[in-house]
Amino acid sequence: MDEVDLIIAQWAKQRPELNTRPMALIGRLMRVSHVLAAEMGKTFAKHNMNGPSFDVLATLLRTGPPHALSPNDLLATMMITSGTMTNRIDRLEQAGLVKRIQNQNDKRSVLIALTEQGKTLIEKTVTAHVETQEKLVSPLTDEEQATFNKLLIKYLSANENV
Amino acid sequence: MDEVDLIIAQWAKQRPELNTRPMALIGRLMRVSHVLAAEMGKTFAKHNMNGPSFDVLATLLRTGPPHALSPNDLLATMMITSGTMTNRIDRLEQAGLVKRIQNQNDKRSVLIALTEQGKTLIEKTVTAHVETQEKLVSPLTDEEQATFNKLLIKYLSANENV
DNA sequence: CTATTTTATCTTGATGTCAAGATAAATGAA
DNA sequence: TTCATTTATCTTGACATCAAGATAAAATAG
Numbered sequence: 213m214d215e216v217d218l219i220i221a222q223w224a225k226q227r228p229e230l231n232t233r234p235m236a237l238i239g240r241l242m243r244v245s246h247v248l249a250a251e252m253g254k255t256f257a258k259h260n261m262n263g264p265s266f267d268v269l270a271t272l273l274r275t276g277p278p279h280a281l282s283p284n285d286l287l288a289t290m291m292i293t294s295g296t297m298t299n300r301i302d303r304l305e306q307a308g309l310v311k312r313i314q315n316q317n318d319k320r321s322v323l324i325a326l327t328e329q330g331k332t333l334i335e336k337t338v339t340a341h342v343e344t345q346e347k348l349v350s351p352l353t354d355e356e357q358a359t360f361n362k363l364l365i366k367y368l369s370a371n372e373n374v
Numbered sequence: 375m376d377e378v379d380l381i382i383a384q385w386a387k388q389r390p391e392l393n394t395r396p397m398a399l400i401g402r403l404m405r406v407s408h409v410l411a412a413e414m415g416k417t418f419a420k421h422n423m424n425g426p427s428f429d430v431l432a433t434l435l436r437t438g439p440p441h442a443l444s445p446n447d448l449l450a451t452m453m454i455t456s457g458t459m460t461n462r463i464d465r466l467e468q469a470g471l472v473k474r475i476q477n478q479n480d481k482r483s484v485l486i487a488l489t490e491q492g493k494t495l496i497e498k499t500v501t502a503h504v505e506t507q508e509k510l511v512s513p514l515t516d517e518e519q520a521t522f523n524k525l526l527i528k529y530l531s532a533n534e535n536v
Numbered sequence: 537c538t539a540t541t542t543t544a545t546c547t548t549g550a551t552g553t554c555a556a557g558a559t560a561a562a563t564g565a566a
Numbered sequence: 567t568t569c570a571t572t573t574a575t576c577t578t579g580a581c582a583t584c585a586a587g588a589t590a591a592a593a594t595a596g
Contacts, residue, residue: 214530215451222436227500234507237519238410240526245407246453247533248400264582274384284544289377291408296583298546303581320544320591338389345396351532352525357399360525363518364402368376370513371409426552446574458553460576465551482561482574 216240248348255344259337264300266341269309269334272326280313280325309333378402410510417506421499428503430462431471431496434488442475442487471495 216239220232249263256266267290272279283297290297301324304310309330313323326334349357378401382394411425418428429452434441445459452459463486466472471492475485488496511519 214527219436219451222438226436226438230500230504231508232504233519234511235504237511237523237526238414238507240523240530241403241410242407243453244526244529245404247530248403252400262581274381274388276384276388282544283546289381291405292582293584294545295547295585299582318544318592320589322545338392342392342394342397345400346393349396349399351529356525356528357395359521361399361402363514363522363525364399364406365376366518367406367513368402368409424551444574445576454552455554456575457555457577461552464576480562480574482559484575 214240216243251348252341252344255340256337259333259340261333261337264296265304265307265309266334266337268300268304268324269326269330270338270341272310272324273331273334273338278325279331280323282315282321282323284321286324304330376402378405413510414503414506417502418499421495421502423495423499426458426462427466427469427471428496428499430466430486431488431492432500432503434472434486435493435496435500440487441493442485444477444483444485446483448486466492 216236219239220236223230223232223235253263256262261269268286271286271289272281275281283294283301287294287297292300301310301312304324305312308327310324311327313325315321315323352360378398381401382398385392385394385397415425418424423431430448433448433451434443437443445456445463449456449459454462463472463474466486467474470489472486473489475487477483477485514522
């Protein structure tokens with residue numbers, strides 16, 4: 213009997229015709245994602261950053277040298293709007309973690325590159341982040357994790373066009 | 375081969391020592407929650423509201439008559455701060471969907487009650503929302519949904535104290 | 537070659553959120 | 567009783583986000 217069960221019991225009483233099965237599944241999934249985001253956020257905070265900053269810096273790092281991408285390339289992997297990307301880059305630039313470099317071939321575009329300071333910071337943070345993720349999935353057995361992952365893959369592949 | 379696989383392939387190349395298994399699972403789960411929130415948001419928008427407003431109005435509705443709770447009671451079921459609650463109530467009050475009623479027994483506290491307009495709106499919206507949720511879980515079979523739900527329950531119960 | 541369309545980035549204004557603290561009322565300890 | 571503590575709500579300031587549109591440069595159509 214968790215929070216979600218209580219909510220469902222209330223609906224059963226007030227609106228017994230409602231199909232609460234989907235609600236149970238979706239409600240729990242949203243709760244788990246909230247918990248995960250909060251826990252991962254603690255690791256980011258220890259390294260003076262937050263989730264949005266981490267996403268950008270980690271994307272630049274895993275791209276490999278020279279650790280530079282256009283805002284549009286960065287956008288492609290994150291589910292955010294262009295205005296949000298501009299804002300993220302602004303903050304990171306203010307913090308000295310990335311720099312904007314004019315692209316001479318296409319003057320509409322810029323390259324966002326990790327600074328030395330940014331590279332050092334994100335390398336350390338990624339290591340800590342992976343440790344946090346290991347802790348976060350550890351309540352489930354390897355087999356359960358594999359099952360979970362398969363379900364998510366199936367779900368996402370069914371929703372490519374959503 | 376989805377987005378997450380691409381990210382993992384990049385890490386494998388740049389930082390082969392990283393354990394990317396947890397990242398795959400958590401990354402996909404965060405993506406699914408993002409997709410679900412966006413899809414449910416469309417239903418809310420059709421009824422002139424959004425997720426936060428829906429949460430408050432639906433909580434008041436499923437409590438049953440007289441459809442009134444204190445901000446603190448409302449907080450208990452949602453994972454938000456008191457300042458966020460104040461803000462949500464302000465917007466709903468401006469929209470005429472709830473009203474604040476002074477509690478004469480405890481003058482620190484108020485009751486947030488559905489207005490007639492708010493009750494009519496949330497009753498319709500809940501029906502549409504449940505239909506949306508049914509559609510959203512339908513890519514998975516009943517058995518897969520049950521497995522998924524069990525995994526989430528196990529995970530949440532292991533994290534009660536997180 | 538010029539005009540139109542497309543692309544890449546940024547700007548603006550509105551919301552939603554949190555952390556930290558303010559305020560006011562109720563509770564509890566001495 | 568009186569003062570300190572706790573509780574309930576709200577306020578403030580800082581960010582993150584989006585939708586819509588502005589701007590400038592590149593690509594394309596005729």
